Amino acid sequence: MAQDMTLLWGSGSPPCWRVMIALEEKNLQGYDQKLLSFEKMEHKSQEVIDMNPRGQLPTFKHGDNIVNESYAACFYLESQFKSQGNKLIPESPTEQALTYQHAVIYYNWFVPEGERHDSALKRNRETLAAELKLWEGYLQKLGSGAHLAGPHFSLADVTVFPTVATLFRFGLSTERYPQLAEYYSLLKERPSIKASWPPHWLENPQGQDTLKDI
Amino acid sequence: MAQDMTLLWGSGSPPCWRVMIALEEKNLQGYDQKLLSFEKMEHKSQEVIDMNPRGQLPTFKHGDNIVNESYAACFYLESQFKSQGNKLIPESPTEQALTYQHAVIYYNWFVPEGERHDSALKRNRETLAAELKLWEGYLQKLGSGAHLAGPHFSLADVTVFPTVATLFRFGLSTERYPQLAEYYSLLKERPSIKASWPPHWLENPQGQDTLKDI
Numbered sequence: 268m269a270q271d272m273t274l275l276w277g278s279g280s281p282p283c284w285r286v287m288i289a290l291e292e293k294n295l296q297g298y299d300q301k302l303l304s305f306e307k308m309e310h311k312s313q314e315v316i317d318m319n320p321r322g323q324l325p326t327f328k329h330g331d332n333i334v335n336e337s338y339a340a341c342f343y344l345e346s347q348f349k350s351q352g353n354k355l356i357p358e359s360p361t362e363q364a365l366t367y368q369h370a371v372i373y374y375n376w377f378v379p380e381g382e383r384h385d386s387a388l389k390r391n392r393e394t395l396a397a398e399l400k401l402w403e404g405y406l407q408k409l410g411s412g413a414h415l416a417g418p419h420f421s422l423a424d425v426t427v428f429p430t431v432a433t434l435f436r437f438g439l440s441t442e443r444y445p446q447l448a449e450y451y452s453l454l455k456e457r458p459s460i461k462a463s464w465p466p467h468w469l470e471n472p473q474g475q476d477t478l479k480d481i
Numbered sequence: 482m483a484q485d486m487t488l489l490w491g492s493g494s495p496p497c498w499r500v501m502i503a504l505e506e507k508n509l510q511g512y513d514q515k516l517l518s519f520e521k522m523e524h525k526s527q528e529v530i531d532m533n534p535r536g537q538l539p540t541f542k543h544g545d546n547i548v549n550e551s552y553a554a555c556f557y558l559e560s561q562f563k564s565q566g567n568k569l570i571p572e573s574p575t576e577q578a579l580t581y582q583h584a585v586i587y588y589n590w591f592v593p594e595g596e597r598h599d600s601a602l603k604r605n606r607e608t609l610a611a612e613l614k615l616w617e618g619y620l621q622k623l624g625s626g627a628h629l630a631g632p633h634f635s636l637a638d639v640t641v642f643p644t645v646a647t648l649f650r651f652g653l654s655t656e657r658y659p660q661l662a663e664y665y666s667l668l669k670e671r672p673s674i675k676a677s678w679p680p681h682w683l684e685n686p687q688g689q690d691t692l693k694d695i
Contacts, residue, residue: 320615321615329574329578330574331575332574332575332578332579333578333582334578334581334582335582336581336582338581339578339581339582339584340581342556342581343577343578343581343582346570346577346581347574347577356560360543360544360546360561361545361546363557363560363561364543364546364547364548364553364557365546367548367550367552367553367554367556367557367560368547368548368549368550368553368557370553401534401535
């Protein structure tokens with residue numbers, strides 16, 4: 268159980284989702300949480316600004332420690348709760364290298380936190396297509412049923428999965444990206460991911476098709 | 482000493498500099514290294530592409546493990562060489578939270594890897610000014626002589642310092658940003674930072690003044 272933790276979040280925001288998956292994986296259910304609306308600009312409310320002067324979601328607090336960056340919060344949770352729940356940073360140097368490498372790779376080209384994903388997706392179509400081809404090749408090399416850092420689910424999957432799910436939500440072709448589709452299909456059944464699935468995606472299972480031609 | 486490590490890097494690139502500071506802090510001098518030129522597009526050479534299909538610097542390899550993202554490489558080095566050189570992730574939960582939070586914060590708004598910093602700096606002037614004001618306030622609260630996560634130098638400083646140095650290289654006003662100037666002035670004397678100072682900055686100590694009015 269989560270003691271003295273607060274999460275302010277928005278539905279369907281990959282950075283928020285990352286933190287929620289990490290909390291589930293570390294058996295930290297039951298934290299205080301509040302779902303805020305980007306549309307109503309609630310991420311710029313005083314409540315958020317008080318904890319997070321940048322006015323972004325997620326906003327996360329554990330005791331007196333505020334860790335608002337989604338990657339930072341995931342690393343922090345793994346570090347503070349090493350022996351609780353699932354281990355998210357593998358021991359072997361090779362798997363560890365892959366975990367770190369893939370956990371941060373998306374920052375180079377994808378959705379800046381606090382920015383609406385549709386505009387970001389539209390802006391970066393070419394970069395996105397080039398990047399997705401690299402990932403297809405990478406997943407193909409790993410083989411069927413693999414996670415991003417090897418045989419086990421890791422922090423790399425925590426941070427990357429919400430973005431992959433968002434791509435398919437926006438219509439990415441499962442035919443043109445079969446490896447990513449298989450990865451998506453495998454991970455979406457994982458309990459931590461099901462438990463944290465964006466509520467507005469549950470209400471409206473059909474997303475836009477912005478990415479169908481990529 | 483560094484065994485079986487290779488770094489391909491570019492002078493004055495904050496992401497490359499991060500990895501070099503981390504290597505110094507962990508007493509991993511003597512690695513294989515090669516200085517490449519962005520101007521001559523050497524970061525798109527076959528040698529780089531073979532290790533890093535994105536054609537970006539830094540490109541870093543340890544044994545068979547390739548970790549090209551600068552943040553990933555810093556975390557990986559700390560993880561693999563925990564008890565060697567200086568400890569870069571503090572033990573206390575509060576300092577740890579600050580380390581993670583500040584180590585990744587810059588990704589939100591600053592220089593994407595592989596992009597020339599001057600163009601990125603021009604594009605983001607307003608965001609940059611707003612962000613720098615937050616940092617001034619933050620450093621003021623910490624008080625004189627502090628590092629980013631508390632009393633000790635940490636991975637937060639490793640990842641943030643090259644960006645701060647770049648800001649001043651591009652003419653940021655030490656009068657308008659006195660806290661950042663003090664932080665810069667304190668850290669630039671640190672051995673790991675002096676040892677890895679960009680060679681072309683040594684040759685041409687005077688940078689451009691792109692940021693003087695921010």
